[in-house]
Amino acid sequence: MRSALLILFLISAFFLGISVGSVSTSLYDLLKYLRTGKDVKGYIIWEVRFPRTLGALIGGMCLAVSGLLLQTYFRNPLAGPYVLGISSASSLAVALYVLAGVGIQDLGVVGSAFLGSLLATLLIVALAGRVRSAVTLLIAGLMLGYVFSAFERILITLAESRKVYRFILWTFGSFSGITWKNVGTMYAIGVPALVFAFLLSKPLNALLLGEDYAKSMGVNVRAVRVLVVAIASLLASLVTAFAGIVAFVGLAIPHMARLLFKTSDHRTLIPATAMLGGGVTVLCDVVARMLLNPVELPVSVVTSLFGAPIVIYLVMKRRRV
C-alpha cells in the first residue's frame, strides 16, 4: 500500500516536472515536436524539461541513498552525503577551474567537479581501509572537508567578483542546464551504483548493531566499510558534478523513508529512500522553477527550506536512527 503510494507520488512528481515551467505547455506540443521536430514548446519539454527532470530524479535518488548508507555506517542520524568532504572537494575543483583557471579546460565545470570529488573519494576510501573505527573515519572526513574549504576560500579571496558570483551560484546547486548527454552519464553510473548499494543490504543491516557486532556475526567489516564509503561518495560525486551542491536531500530523505515505512531494514529502506529522494527532488526542482517565476531559484534553497524544518523536528524527537 505504502509502496503503491510512493510509486504514484514518483510518477506524479515526474509529470509535474515535465509539464510545469515558465512556458505553459501541453502533451500535444510534445507529440508534435517528436513527430515533426518543429515545435518550440515541444522542444522545451523534450530537450529542456525531460533531461532536467530525469536528472533531478536520479540526482535525488543518488543523494538520498548516499546519505542513508553513511547514516547507517556511521550510526549517526546527522550524517549525509557530504560529511566526508565530497562537496568541499568538488567545489574546490570548480573553484580552481572557474576562479583560477586551473585544471583541464576541456573538462568544464562538470568535469572539474567530478574529478575533484572522485579524487576525494579515492582519498577517503584509502583512509577507510586503514582506520580502526567508524568514528575515526568520520572525523578524518570532516577535517578533510575543512582543508578543502580553506583552499577554496583562499581562491575566493583572490578572485574577481564576477567569477565569484558564477562560482557561488554553482555551489547553490541546480538541475537546470542538464542535457540528454548528461542524463546518459548520470544513469550509466548512478543506476549500477544504486543497485550495488542495494546488494549491500545484508551487511548494512548487521552494521545497525555496530561494527563489533557485525564483525562477530561474520561481516568483513573492513571490506564493507570501503564499499559503503566508495559507493556513497561516488553517488554524491555524480550529483555534485552535474547539479552542484544540493543540500539536505541526503540528510532528510532517509529519515522520512524510515518514518514512512517504520523499518530500518535496508532491503526495504534502500528502494524506499531512492524513490522518495527522486520524487522529492523533482518536486523541489519544480518549486525552484515556479516560486519566483520567471526567476529561477537554486534548488538548494528549496530543499533547505523544506529539509531543515524536518531535520529539526526529527532531531528534537530523536529516539532512533
Added chain:
Amino acid sequence: MMRVRDLSAGYEDVVISGVSFEVVEGEVLGVIGPNGSGKSTLLKTLARLLEPKGGAVYLNGRSIEDFSGRELAKVLAVTTTERGDVGYLTGFEVVSLGRYPYTDAFGRLGEEDVEMVMECLRLVNGEDLANKPFYEMSDGEKQKVMIARALAQEPKVLLLDEPTSFLDAKHKIEIPLIIRRIAVERGVAVIMTTHDIELALRICDRMAMVKDGRLVAVKDVEDVGEDDLKALYGIGCFDPVIGSFELETRGEARVHVVCGGGSGAKLMRALAKNGIPFTAGVVHENDVDFRIAARCAVEVVKERAFERIGDEAFDRARELVERCGTVVETDFPVGEGNRRNLELLEYAETVYSLRNMSVREVLRRLAPRQRS
C-alpha cells in the same frame, strides 16, 4: 572447547598478559576483577574483535586466527555492553540478524531460520518481544534479545560482557537463570565478565580472577574464599558462605549485641550501616548471626558449633557487656547450647529488647542526634 594459551591483549599497549585457561562445554566461567583490570579487553580478544598481542586462542584445537569470519560466527558469539540504536528493528529482526552466517546474500530467512529465531527467543523467555521495537525495550529486555541474537548463531562458546549491568530486579535474577539454562541445556560454554560477585558465585562454575593486567587465579567457585576476593578488590567484608557483602564497624564499641539463630542479623546490619561500633556474643560458629557479626562487629565472642557456652567465652562476653553497659537482646531462641546468654543480660546497665522494640527504635536510643 576453548583453550587460551599465554594470551596478551590490549589496544595500543598490552593491557593484560599471560592469560591461560580452558573452558569445556556446558561450563560457565566468570571473569571478575576491578575496573580497568582488563576484563573487557580480554573478552574482546577472545571474540577476535581485537588482535591478540601475543599467545593464541584455540577452538577445538584450531586457532581462531585460522577461521574465516563466517566460520567463526557459527562457533563463537558475543554480547557487548554496547547498546546501539537499531532504529525500527523489532526483537525478531534483531535476533534474526544472528542468522547472518547461515543466510543467503540477501539475508533471507528460511523456515528453519525462523524456527531457530523463535526458539532462541523462547530460551530467553522473550517470545513476547518478537514484535516489539527494540528502541521501546527496557535494558533487561534488550539484554535478553541480544543474548537470543547471539544464540541464533548456534555458538559453541558464548562470550558475555557484563550481562547483568544496568538491569532491574526482575532481570537481575532472570538473566543469570537464562545463562545457566543455556549452559546446561545447550551445552554451550559461557565466559562472562561481571562486577557482581554475589551473582557470579551463584551461577558460575569457575571464576577467573583478573587484577592489574594479570590472571591471578582460576578456581572452582566452591574454592573461592574471602582471601581471594580481598586480594582482588582490597576489601575484606565479603562472605562467600552466605554470599553477601557486610559493612565493617571500627572504634570503641557503644553497645553489645546478644543474639543467635539469625535474630540479630537485621540489627547488626543496621548498626553497621549507621556507623555504630558494637560487639557481639556469645554466638555459635554455625550460626548465621556469627557470619554477619564476624564482619560487622568490632569484636565477636564465639563458641564452637553445637557446644554449650563455656566459661572462657562467657567471661569474655561478660567483660564486653560490662564495658559497654548497654546491651541489645534480639529476642533470640534459647536452647541448651546458649542458655547462658540470658545470664549475660544481668550484667548490663541497660537492656533494649527486640521483643518489644523495633530495630529503628533501638537505633534512635543509641544515636539520638543522628536520628532526630
